[in-house]
Each structure stands twice: as C-alpha cells, then as structure tokens.
Amino acid sequence: xxxxxxxxxxxxxxxxxxxxxxxxxxxxxxxxxxxxxxxxxxxxxxxxxxxxxxxxxxxxxxxxxxxxxxxxxxxxxxxxxxxxxxxxxxxxxxxxxxxxxxxxxxxxxxxxxxxxxxxxxxxxxxxxxxxxxxxxxxxxxxxxxxxxxxxxxxxxxxxxxxxxxxxxxxxxxxxxxxxxxxxxxxxxxxxxxxxx
Numbered sequence: 001x002x003x004x005x006x007x008x009x010x011x012x013x014x015x016x017x018x019x020x021x022x023x024x025x026x027x028x029x030x031x032x033x034x035x036x037x038x039x040x041x042x043x044x045x046x047x048x049x050x051x052x053x054x055x056x057x058x059x060x061x062x063x064x065x066x067x068x069x070x071x072x073x074x075x076x077x078x079x080x081x082x083x084x085x086x087x088x089x090x091x092x093x094x095x096x097x098x099x100x101x102x103x104x105x106x107x108x109x110x111x112x113x114x115x116x117x118x119x120x121x122x123x124x125x126x127x128x129x130x131x132x133x134x135x136x137x138x139x140x141x142x143x144x145x146x147x148x149x150x151x152x153x154x155x156x157x158x159x160x161x162x163x164x165x166x167x168x169x170x171x172x173x174x175x176x177x178x179x180x181x182x183x184x185x186x187x188x189x190x191x192x193x194x195x196x
Contacts, residue, residue, distance in 0.1 A: 013103045014058060017065055025075050028067050031148060036060040038144035052137065058105070059112030060141050066096030066113065090125045093117055111135040116142045143169075 022029040039060040043053045067075055070092050074085045081089060096113040115129060115138035122130030124142075134142075150165040160168065 013105070014061065017062055017099070017103070020068055021062075021065060024068055024072070028064050028075065031152065032061050032064055034148045034152060035063065035141065035144045038147050039141050042140050042144065052108075055106055055108045056112075056137050056140060059109040059137060060144065062096070062100075062109070063112055063116045063141050063145065064092060064096070065099050066092035066094065068099060069095040090117070093126050108135065108137055112138045112141050114138070116145055118142065 018029065018032075021032070036057055039056055040053065043056050048056065070089055074081065074088055077085065093114050093116065097110060100110055100113060112135070114126075115134050118124035118127065118129040118134045118138065119142075120131060120134070120139075122128050146169070147165055150160045150168065151162055153159055
C-alpha cells in the first residue's frame with residue numbers, strides 16, 4: 001500500500017479527495033484501493049504507457065468520489081438497497097463529475113469517474129453508453145470494480161473466490177464489459193483474491 005500512499009501524497013488534489021472519502025466511508029476508500037490494484041494489474045498485462053498508467057491509477061482511486069454526496073444511510077446500509085435507494089446510489093458518477101469541476105484533472109480521469117458503471121450492451125448507468133463509446137480506461141476500471149465487488153467482503157452476501165469470479169466473467173455474465181476482454185483473465189486465473 002506504500003506505493004499508493006506515496007502516489008496520493010504527491011498529488012495534493014488527490015490527497016484531499018481521498019481524505020474526504022476516507023472520512024465519509026472507510027469501506028469505499030478501501031474498495032477504491034483494491035480496485036486500483038486490480039486495474040494496475042491489467043495495465044501491466046496490456047503494456048499501457050506510463051501516462052495511461054498514471055491516469056488509470058488516479059482515476060481508479062477516485063472512481064467512487066461521487067459517493068461523497070450519497071446519503072450516509074444509503075452508503076453504509078448493511079443489506080440490499082431498495083429501488084429508491086439504488087436509484088440514488090446510481091447518481092454517484094454524476095456527483096463525481098461535479099466534484100471534479102473544482103480540480104484540474106485530465107479528460108481521461110474524468111471519463112473513468114463518469115463511465116465506470118456503463119456496460120458494453122448499453123444497460124449500465126448513468127448515460128447508458130455502449131460499446132466503443134465507453135472510454136478504454138473506464139472499461140478497465142469497470143472490470144476491476146466488478147471483480148472487487150464479486151470477491152470483496154460484503155456484510156450482506158458471501159464473496160466469490162477469485163476462480164468463481166473468473167468463471168463468472170469468462171462465461172459472459174452480467175459483469176462483462178466487452179466480449180473480447182475476458183482474455184485478461186487467462187493470465188490471472190488461479191490467483192486468490194488475497195493477491196489483490
């Protein structure tokens with residue numbers, strides 16, 4: 001975690017945002033850290049440029065920054081959200097873009113925050129973007145976010161093993177962000193979630 005904290009402290013805007021997030025909800029803060037680790041494992045496999053890696057790391061760390069404006073009783077609820085609560089939760093990418101208006105971040109980082117819940121088939125949110133209209137780095141964070149959600153510890157359900165999550169994505173379930181993206185997992189199959 002030391003490398004991530006060093007990266008945060010070298011970026012004062014990021015440092016301030018992450019401090020706010022950790023004070024609002026430590027669970028979301030730690031989730032963002034784990035998503036970043038998974039996303040960067042993709043970056044190494046795909047041989048992204050240093051600039052892309054920096055943008056991916058920054059964007060993954062703050063992808064849920066819009067949750068600063070989600071009511072605390074929804075954010076920390078220990079159970080399944082009602083339809084109304086989930087509708088409110090789905091606004092967090094838009095809230096995130098509002099937060100970033102006061103900061104100097106690249107378009108690519110903003111796209112990660114806005115598009116990380118979009119899906120290849122257009123059934124995501126908030127804008128129902130589909131296919132190549134979803135920026136590439138946002139797709140990587142979306143995939144990492146799905147993996148962490150499936151394998152991470154949640155109070156309301158049993159987490160999947162890395163292998164179970166791998167199979168869920170490989171068979172083209174609801175978490176697939178692109179029909180051909182599953183090849184990322186062939187090199188990772190067999191790793192436990194503790195590796196991330």
